[in-house]
Amino acid sequence: MKLYGSLTSPYVRKVRVMLKEKRIACDFVVEGPADPAGHVAGLNPLGKVPVLLRDDNEALFDSPLIIDYLDSLSGEPLIPHSGEARWQVLRWHALAQGMLDAVVARLMEMRRLPEKQSPEIVTHQEAKIIAALKYADDARKGPAYLVGDRFSVADLGLGVALEYIDFRFPHDWRDRHPRLAHWLAGISTRGSFAETLPPGMERSLDAPH
Ligand SMILES: N[C@@H](CCC(=O)N[C@@H](CS)C(=O)NCC(=O)O)C(=O)O
Incomplete structure (x- = not known):
């Protein structure tokens, strides 16, 4: 493959x-x-x-x-095959996907020539990201994993989305959501995260927030 x-x-x-x-x-x-x-x-x-x-x-x-x-x-499923846990995991993944879409849309707008940029579009996308961060913080329950007691695609999606926010829309979300920040700090120590950091992202994660 x-x-x-x-x-x-x-x-x-x-x-x-x-x-x-x-x-x-x-x-x-x-x-x-x-x-x-x-x-x-x-x-x-x-x-x-x-x-x-x-x-x-x-x-x-x-x-x-x-x-x-x-x-x-192969292996243990990271998306449960059935039951409520399946829908919980898929909803987290959908939330994370939407967060990525909003960060990318904001970035694309900001990469246009200054005279062609729309501040309304930037603000509109930022509002989605900020609302999704609050939703994630409010909805998160377990200390280590989002659904059940093991790593799933919910954690994978949200972890990648939060790190992408740090990379492309760095702002003070950690001050507003310290528990979510703490959760991310745990998830991002996984080898799968550490080994896939995009070039240039290391600095944004090391930066004080
Ligand atoms: N919904 C798609 C989004 C993929 C996507 O937008 N990828 C970007 C790179 S970050 C891309 O290829 N953009 C090129 C384009 O839109 O023409 C997915 O989840 O795979």
Whole structure:
């Protein structure tokens, strides 16, 4: 199997964390979505990363589907197969995915020429991120894991989303949500997180908040 994606994409990082958690062997082909010499456009008509190319030459996208697929391959499930825990985990994953979408949308807006940027769009996306952080802090129950007593895709998703906020929208969310910050400090010590830190992210995590 081959995973196509960039080092800084949080969607790709979710898949990389999943591969490590499940101990699934997969070649990582570092490629941006718009790389003219790349494979992504030919594998995903939407031109987005991540793309997982299976050994039977079937290409899978997007990140939630790839994560679901990898979970089906082997080992202890990180998405419960049934029961209320399944919906809890999938809702956390949806929340995390929405947080990433909002951070990316904000970043894209801020990368436009200054005269073309819309402060309303930036504020609109920031409001979503701030509301989602509060929701996550209020909804989080267990001290170590979001659902049940073991690591799941809920923890994977929220952990990647919070670190991506630190990377692309650094702000004082830890002051408002110290318990959530404490939770992240625990999750981010996992090997799967430490080994997939994008270049440049180390500094933002080390920075005082
Ligand atoms: N919903 C997709 C989002 C993937 C996505 O937007 N990836 C970005 C990189 S962070 C991308 O490839 N953007 C290129 C584009 O939108 O043309 C997923 O979860 O996989």
